[in-house]
Amino acid sequence: MQIEAIHRSSGQPIAEHYMKQFERVSGLFEYNTSDSGVWQARAEWLDRGDYPHAGREELAAVLLRYHEAIGGDRAAAAGIEQLRSGEALAVVGGQQAGLLTGPLLVMYKAITIIQTARQAAEKLGRPVVPVFWIAGEDHDWDEVNHVHLLSSGAEVQRIRMVKEDERRTSVSRTPVSDSEWSAVLSEVDASLPDSEYKAEWMDKMRTAAAQSGTLSEMFARILSMLFGRYGLILVDADDPALRKLEAPWFERLAAGSQPLNEAFLQGQERVKSLGYPVQADVAANAANLFIFEGGERTLLFRDDDGTLVNRRGTVRLTMDELLARARREPESLSNNVMTRPLMQEYVFPVLATVLGHGEIAYWALLKQGFEHMGMKLPPIVPRVEVTLLEGAVHKYMRKFELSVDDVFDRFEERKNEWLKSRDTLGLEDKFAAVKAEFHTAYQPLIELIAGLNPGLRKLGDTNMTKIDEQIDYMLAKGLDAQKSQFDTALRQLERIRVSLAPHGKPQERVYNVLMVVNRYGDGWLHELAAARLPLDGRHLLVYL
Structure with missing residues (x-):
């Protein structure tokens, strides 16, 4: 397996500048991970x-x-025992608990966490453990209830777990029955082409499903199976035992929600003042906490009189009632996108956090919030982004002289250029010439008859438009006939597109890992986990 690091734009200006021009965003972050002394400085602060x-x-x-x-x-x-002893620090990153682990980027986030912990441990000469924070508290079922696979017919197939009761409760509190697992895995089995690895991986999935009552539990079992050997520690944010540990911090977050939100608003204004778009909007009256009420997870806001309410007004709590909940029922509370990083910091001795480029952009809002709570925004390591290149796909790309940037950014343009270069008949030019000759000959006739009867001008223009449409129709038919001569080439071009940029999105944001291990096994994942990867935000091309 060959790995090549390239530069690609993330599309997130803050993340781009964080990785390549830190001086432009230095006021938004605490540490610059390109500095040689960053790990030691952070470790000393934690100690x-x-x-x-x-x-x-x-x-x-x-x-x-x-x-x-x-x-x-x-x-x-x-x-975990090293954490208990007080010697170890942690590198933490997380993701929503998607069906069968969701998109490939989850694999790359886990690998980046493992890589960062390993490299930091080497530099510090002390244990640094990798931790994956499963956002099981999230309630957006539609965001996590499906996977995409490339079927044997080279089509992107979406497989979805359907539930009749889709209340807005956490994914970790949404039970999945044996029949629901069976239905999804049967669809996966039917979609995946036969291979030497298929039976093994389908058996692993069925075994894990039989032991899992929720998507988040299945998510954890698969990640543990793949990366537990590298010491990856898993934690579910919605674990009731973890909530009890977090109770004192929930109480502080609730009691100080107003000044904390003001700190977030200051962070938002600082981002705006530097000319960047705001990735996460902070409401002026946000409490930045969710509460579970009636089985549903609902976001809290401060009313004019200080009461805590949800948007619909169906939940109302005094501050004293909310603080009592935090003390006695911490499992009834959960964090939102702004306070989740603070909870992560409270729970673990965070040497660094691993974030995707979009996450880096919203963490730029948080520095003042961390400082207000007596903390420091941790060093941020960009998640490794990966594009897998199969041998046949890479061969086709060389044939058509396509780069990865071509496929991502200008695929249709480059495809049409290739087809036009094969147009030996010059159909487009010839039909355009015919249309021009027709206009030259026909327009004077319209002018002539319009002189006899002005009402005929409109009829003549309409007639000319219809003849233009017929000429265009014949051109399209001719081009279709010509393209049929390149059916094989067009299928190869489509294979490139659907492999690297399905639905116009990066491969890692669409396909599930099962699609790849079904064809290649999991050796490539372990090679990535074992290799020394660059942690500077460059995009990795992995040639399978």
């Missing part, structure tokens, strides 16, 4: 311990309990 944090003994107990529940690897258990 002082003069910031709010959970107890390591209690944290280890929560992590071990979850680790045992998902059948975790002993390497991860060893990392």
